[in-house]
Structures are given as structure tokens and as C-alpha cells.
Amino acid sequence: MSGGAWSPAWLSAQLRSATPPSGIGLAQVYRNTTWLAWIEALVSQFPSIYGLMGDEWAHAAAREYIRLHPPDSAVLIDIGETYPSFLATFEHASQWPWLGDVAQCDWLWSRAHVAADAQTLTRQSWLNAIANPHCSRLQLHPSCHWHWRDGAPIAQLWHDAKQRTSNTAPNWHGEGLLLTRPSSEVLSCGISAPELAFINALAIGGTLQEAVETALSNNDASETGALNTASSAHTPPPLNLARLSAKLLRMGAFMDPIYHADQ
């Protein structure tokens, strides 16, 4: 195939160009369709960014991202993995340093949405696990995803953005977001630093006992840190293991069969 007008190489160059090349002629029809599809797909992948920043900003940012990082997947729900990191350093988003984190929550929501189906932990399996915490390893559900940013109430910011509400006085302490999809609906909730430590410990293959110890030591550090700060309003709630267990079971964060007891 030659490189002349309407060859694939020629058309590719017209389509990827950030601005319409002169003399593009009827290839502009394809260019319009291609860019529209890319931009609309990316904007719909990140509804919180759309809700927070508005239609014009969201479309302009999407266009700039696509110019720099042309998507390479035919599956549009899989595009945009690096959009959160792009927003984190995007010059027009510098007033909102947590914007990339909010976008990351959208991305993880979509990963939970399309994750493999799996049976969640049964009550009996949970009881078996806590009977032998030193050798029980809980496996996280395939849809279980989470995000954390030190010092930022990510879950609160993300929920507000999704609902297009503006919380003028967010409780500005570190709060991560946990996402799961035990059946058809993606569920979400906030997690504290000790709760995050608990999940991280399980995710890397730790036993239930190791996860509890990690969470408790993280809780001690958090409380010490809180004592050294002036405002108790910014203090995260102390770790409550029973409440954490109930929350994670309700969220369907674990997969069944549950645990592999070390012999």
C-alpha cells in the first residue's frame, strides 16, 4: 500500500493530528467521528470529573489527554487508565491537587464494574477464619479496589462529585475509598488509615492475625498523631475491629472459598 492520499498511513496521520491539517478534505469526516468517540468515551469514564469541573472543562481536558496519549484499545471501557495521573499534573487542574485522586476513584469504579464474578465469603467461612486467625488468609474479591491519599477525604470528595453536590466544609482528614461489587451493583464506603492497613496486609497475602496487628499498630500511630494535632474535628475515628469486619463482610470484600489454613 502506498503512502499517498487515502492510504492508511496518510489517513492515520490526519486522524492523530491535534488540529485539522490543511487540505484534509473529506478525511475530516473520519477525523470528527474518531475524536468525538474518543472524547465522549473518556468523559463518560470519569463522571466525577465531569460533575466537578463541568462540560467544557471535562471535554477540553479529555481532548488534551487524548492528544498526548492516543488510546490503543478497541474496548472503550478500558481506555483512560493513565488519565488520573495526567490530571494530577495537568496545569489547568493545579488548584485541585486531589483531582487526579477523584479520577482514580472513577477508574477503580469501572474496574469493579467489569471485574470477574465470584462468590463472596459466607458467614460460616468467616467464622472458620476467625477461629484460626494466625493461619487464615482471606482472599479479596476480584471486584475489590481501594484508593488512598494522605490527608485528603477522598471518599467524601468522590461521593460529592458523583452526586454533583458541593460540600463546603469537608472533614479534612485522610479517608480512603473502598469499592466492591459482590453482585450487580458497585458498592462504596470510606476507610480509615488502620482499615486501609488491614486490607493492604490481606492483599499481600498476610494472615488475618497479621492484618489485625498491622491495623492496630497503624491505629496507635494515628492516635499518637491525632494527640499532636490541635483540632479534634480532624481526628479520624479509632479502629473498631468488629465494625471493620462487619463493614467488609457487608461490602462483600472477600471471596469464597475463603481461607487457606496453613497446615
Place this chain on the structure above:
Amino acid sequence: MTTTTQTSGATPSQLGAGLGAKPQHWDALLAVKDANFWLEVHAENHMVMGGPRLAILQTMRQRHGLSIHGVGLSLAGSVAINTQHLSKLVRLVQQVQPDLISEHLAWSADQAGYFPDLLPAARTPALLHHVVARVQLVQDALGRPIAIENPSHYTSELEHTLGEAEFLNDLAKRSGCQLLLDLNNVVLSSHNLHRDENNWVGASDWVFDLDSHAISEIHLAGISLDDNATTTWGDALWIDSHSSAISQPVWDLYQRFITHAGHKPTLIEWDNNVPAFDTLWQQRQRAQCILDKQRVFHEWWRLVTSMA
């Protein structure tokens, strides 16, 4: 977890008029009772490991016929077929067991990435040879034939050396594939490329040269106008946007083609500016009515000829 789905029990030849499925209409689609009703979805929207996008297809599949319509294999492209993408298609087909599978005579990928569009290629013997091999590769992976859709045309600058009917007939014959005849693509291409503003409608009659036995599905859709690009006589270019009701020239060609070729499963595509379900259903019923009349006529004709 790999699951397979119980099917509706209708055979492809029994499928009547169907609709392109939109998520906002899932409940209405589930409630349809017509035995010959069917749905088409874009394969790429359901290439997932699990979750509601897959579950709804498996639910729909138990009630209605189903077609999986791919837009990402880039069959007319020069880079190798993406084996990961093909594997995802194979998995989806195994999971939902569709009645029909189709793709496009177009390209959408190059060495640097993927374009979310169906890009044109000049119809030449070399392209025919190339696409035959790629269609066979896909069919071997799936273990069943697929249907290939004719493209929309916006420019007369591509240097085609084979006619469209000739190319598609040879493709079907040599690869064993079926054909998906998109009559909107045919009509809008005639409008966009033909040089005689008073006779462009007749330029669609090449479809009667197609091997009608190879056609497994027909698409009907609406267009939008591109005021920035024009035909040779200055009319706004017609764009295959699937964003409006089916135009009268497409209905006219459809009526003539069904009379010529007999019953064919027919899909109403309306993907953008999607209207209320009732509006879509009216379009579907209009196509179904044409199919029903053809079937009655066909049965009457068979009776008459058997008595002669």
C-alpha cells in the same frame, strides 16, 4: 468464572426484526414477547470479565435472539489481528452463544494504536486476498462463520478496482463468511458519491447483484447531515450516525430488497440521540410488517406454484 447461557431456542432464519440494544431500554427489551424478536449489541461493550454488562446479555439471551456485532477487529487493516481482542471475542461468544456474529469491511488499527471508527480501504484483489485470510482466521478461532458488513462511503478518491458487489460476493465465496447488508450505508454512499443529483437513488441497485443466499442480516439506520462537507452537487454529506429515524429511500430499498431476496433478519440501529423505546419499537414494527408481508406472499406463491 466461565458460564454459558441457555438460548431462546429460535434459529437465525426465524429471527424477524430486532433492535440495537441500549442500556436505558433493558427493562422494555426484557418485556418484549414476540418470538421472532432479537437484539444486537456491540461486542466491545461486553468484553468484560463479569458483572452486569455480561449478566444482562445472558438474561436477554434466554428470552430473545442475539447478535454480537464487532467493531474492533480491523479486518481490512494492515497490522496483524490483535489476538488478545480476538480471544475476548471468542470468550464472549462462548459465554452468550449468539445467533449471529458480524464485523466490518474496514480498518481501525495501525502500529501506533486504535481508532474508534470504521476506516475505508480501496477494494482491490490484494485487499480481497488479505481480508479472506483474516476472516478465515477469525472464523477458525470462533468455530463458526461470521457476517461481514459493507461500509459507508464518503469519498470517491479511494482507488477501487473491484466493484462492491463483486468484492463482497467473492469474499463470501472464498472465506465461507456471510454478509451483513447495511442498506443505510448503501443509500448514504450513493447520495455522497454519485455525481447526478437527480439519479443518485438508482446507484444503490448494486445490492441486487449480491448473492442473496450469503446475506444473513440486514441493517437499517438513520443519518445526520454534515454541513461542512458536500456532495459534488452541493448537498450536505450524509453521515452514518445512527442518530435519527430511517430515511424513506432506505425503507424503499429495503422493501424492494426483501421482495427480491426473501426473509432476512433485520436490525434497527439507533445509537445516538436515542429516542424513547416506543419510537424505536415503531421503526421495528414497520420492518417486521414488511417481513410478514413477504412471508405471506412467499407462502401463497409456493401454494400457487405447487398447484400448477
